[in-house]
Amino acid sequence: MTPTTNASAPSGIVLNIQRYCSHDGPGIRTNVFLKGCSLRCKWCGNPESIAFKPELSYDxxxxxxxxxxxxxxxAPFPEGGFYVVEGADDTIHVNWDxxxxxxxxxxxxxPTGALEMFGKRMTADEVLAEVEKDASIYRSTGGGITLSGxxxxxxxxxxxxxxxxxxxxGMNTAIETACNVPWKFLEQVLPHVDTMLHDHKLTNTERHKKWTGVGNERVLANFKKAYETFPDIxxxxxxxxxxxxxxxxxHIRAVLAFIRPHKNVIDYELLPYHRFGLGKYLSLGVVYELDDYKTPSDDLVKHLQAIIDEAFGRTGGTR
Amino acid sequence: MKEIGHGNFQRRIAIMVGAGYIPGLNAVILGAALAAGKLGWEIVGIRDGFDGLLYPDRYSDGGLLTLSPELVANLDPTASGLLGQAPRIDPFHVRRVNDDDMVEEVDMSDELLKRLKKEDIDAVISVVGGRGLSILFKLHRKGLNAVCVPRSIENDIAATAVSFGFNSALSFTIEMLDRVRQAAQSARKIAVVEVLGDQAGWLALQAGIAVCADAVLIPEIPCDLQTLAARLKDKVTPRRPYGLVVVAEGAKFLEDIQTQTVKPSVNSLKASLSPLATGDASDHVIRKSGQAAETVATRLQLLIAEETFPLVLGPWVRGGTPTAVDRQLALGYGAGAVRAVEAGSYGSMVTFVPPDMKFVPLTDTINKIRTVPSDSMFMQIASSLGIFLGREL
Structure with a gap:
């Protein structure tokens, strides 16, 4: 993993810039997805964002x-990397290994664009020029930029x-993070953040390790330190x-117990699991590991949401 | 080559096994060890895939097990766990947690080759399945003297007539189908049993023949369920009020192909990674084990009067001890791999082309699947026995 370190001309690997988003911070926003992740959540809906470097995809x-x-x-394509099946089928297949x-x-x-790369290096100015196209919308809705991954x-x-x-x-800024990074990274970024959306995936560290690859001790320590160090976020x-x-x-009650003492944690959102990411696994040739899990039922989501609403003093039904 | 004193050298080779249990692994190791011993070579086993080489500190013996004559003399060929296995054997993408407690995948192929050199190992025999063959090909291109032994429960590896492990799975599948038939007979229902075979229908076809199933549905022949229902109506009578349909997990259905509106019954994610990919990236579903049986049982029930019930043999048939056929094959493959090393035939796979053991370049087998040909003898036998094969042949 090679985080960027050149501060004089900062650039990074950008996966995608998505305009007109409304769920990742206040107002209408532009989400900028950066590549590279330090967890391997088995339910990941953005497999193309996991590797730090740009990678091949095939449509x-x-x-x-x-x-x-x-x-x-x-040649110059690698021997055995692409092939057709014997017989009438003319379709080209990919041996991802x-x-x-x-x-x-x-x-x-x-020539047809069937092969392309997920992710490209961009400078901060290039990204901001793209994001700034919707500046008027941000001003009227209180929106801005959200960095995600x-x-x-x-x-x-x-x-x-x-x-x-x-x-x-003049834009509002938000980040979406799981916080499995050294504190110094947070310390560097958070002074420029208005809203921090952060994942409480699993409260039990053994289970966190089982499903994401590492325990959650540092993640929880980062959350707590961020709440305390940056009261205005x-x-x-x-x-x-x-x-x-x-x-x-x-799990929901454990998260509530963790966040409620901190008044600057203004909300707790549930994101019901979906399987929209599967098409991307296909394009990348990555095998999806969580293949037998279903979307939570509406009743279950409502029940858990009611617990959260009660904890936040929003009694009187679901939001 | 390993120096053994007085200017003498002894050849040193290694053997490793890929991911997943398969009956007969110890027999392959035994075959290779006996053949190497006869040539005066030393052979070591790499523990847990390539982990024994990549993480020697994790093992009290440094990750390499010397297959000494004493050990070999007492090696049980009916077992499979001598060297252990790893869930992944791809040294180009080794997942690990780094010093910053972050998960990452790193290329450790250089370390692997260096360790082999340091250990004076000049060739590696790898007992691997489909994807493992590609990884070993990549390692061979990078300089590894690799010889592969094909392993496949489903017998779908190209260029060899029979992979070891298939016969054991076939035997157990037949035993289970016999029991299912008794259950179906007793309950007066039609059993729809899913067996392994994502891309090739050998297991379903040969087991179906052995138990005289009413129908066998394989990936190679998209099934016309209407015709299947008609055939079952003829076969299931008051005097024989039950039925048995064997369906391979990768079976396809004509109505799905024709309408293109129903999600494919095959695991199209897996299919997209295989030589039989449909190429349909937009409409795919991750198939759960048992979906083929459930699809057939559910749709059939709408077309016929009798009750159907789905059952899944699935991975159960991967376990157990090797049959006599697999023990012989495994020993032969092990010995054959040593012969390939002796001949300097690297980047190859040992193949069983009755009555011979041969070596073919890995390029002859990767990106290919050994499917059931339409003129297969087994197809003809099934047809003669009145077994419906998905459509009228």
Whole structure:
């Protein structure tokens, strides 16, 4: 993992810039997704954001096949990386073990765009120029920029530059983070943050390790220290709700017990698990690990939301 | 080569096994060890896939088990756990938690090759399945003297007639199907049993023949469920008020293919990674084990009067002890791999082409699947026995 360190001309690996978002901070916002993550949540809906470096993706719908093209079946593409099945089927398939290391130069040789890279390096100015296109909308709705990922804090120089630049342009700033990073990264970025959306995935450290790859001691310590060190930030806790993993009262109450003593944690949101990310797994050739889990029922979500509402003094029904 | 004193050298090779249990692993190791011993070579086993090489500190023996004549003399060929296994064997993407407590994947292939050099190991025999063959090919391109032994419960590895492990799975599948048939007979219902076979229907077809199933549905022949229902109506009578349908987990259905509106019954995520990919990235579903049986049982029930019930054998058939056939095959594959090393045939896979053991380049087997050909003898036998194979042949 190679977080950016060049502060004089900060740049970073950007996965995507998504305009007109309304769920990740106040008002209408532009979400900037950065690549690289320090967790491996088995339910991850953004698998293309996990690796730090840009990586190959393949969209078979854009591929015209061997007879019409076949460029990837020959050098300089890696031997065995792309192939067709014997018989009449002309479709090109990818052997991800052999083709996965293809870089942007190779992907650019694909004339139909079926091969492309997830992620590209951009400077902070380039990103801000894109984000600034909706400045008038931000002004009228109180919106701004939200950095997401992956884990945006893994590129602290870049994130800090983006958020500082956004503040200078009068935008509201938010980040979405799981906080599994050294505290110094948070210390560098949080001075430029208005709202911090942060994931309370699992409160039990063993279970956190089982489902995300590491324990949660540092994550919880970072949360607590952030609440205490940056009293002016609006913190919004979040839980991706997955039946059989964390969609239970015990977890919700444990999170509430953790956040309620801190008055700057202004809300706790539930994000019912969905499987929208599966198409991306397909494009990346990554096997989805959480294949037998279902979306939580509406009744369960309402029940857990009612517990949160009660804790926040919002009695009288679901939100 | 390992120096053994007085200017003499002894050849030193290694053997490792890929992820997943399969009956007969110890027999492959035994075959390789006996053959290497006969040549005067030393052979060591790498523990837990490549972990024994990548993480020697985790093991009291440094991650390498010397397959000494004493150990080999007492090695049980019916077991499979001598060297252990790892869930992943890809040294190019090793997942680990770094010093900053962050999860990352790192390329440890250089470390692997360095450790082999340091240990004076000049060739590695790898007992691997489909994806493992690609990884070993990549390692071979990087300089590893690799010889692979094909392992497949589903017998879907190209360029070899029979992978070891298949016969054991077949035997157990037949035993279980016999029991299911008794249950179906007793309950007067139609049993729909899903067996392994995501892309190739060998297990379903050969087991279905052995138990004289009413129908066998395999990935190679998209099934016409209307015709299947009609055939079952003929077969299930008051004198024989039960039925048995064997369905491979990767079975396809004509109505899905024709309408393109129903989500595919095959695991299209897995299919997209395989030579039989449909190429449909927009409409895919992660298939759970048992979906093929449930699809057939549910749809059939709408078309016929009799009650159907789905059952899934799935991974149960991966366990157990190797059959006599698999023990012989495994020993042969192990010995054959040593012969490939002796011949300097690296970047190859040992294949069983009756009556011979041969070596083929890995490029002849990666990106290919050994499917059931339409003119297969087994298809003809099934047809002669009156077994419906998804459509009228």
């Amino acid at each position: 078979p719908r854009k591929c015209t096949g061997k007879k019409a093209c076949g460029v990837c079946l020959k 052999l083709a996965g290391d293809c870089d942007e130069a190779l992907a650019s040789l694909c 992956g884990e945006c804090l893994l590129q602290p120089d870049f994130s800090a530059a983006l958020l500082k630049g956004a503040h200078e342009r 609006d913190f919004v806790a979040r839980t991706p709700l997955i039946p059989g993993i964390n969609a239970d009262e015990e």
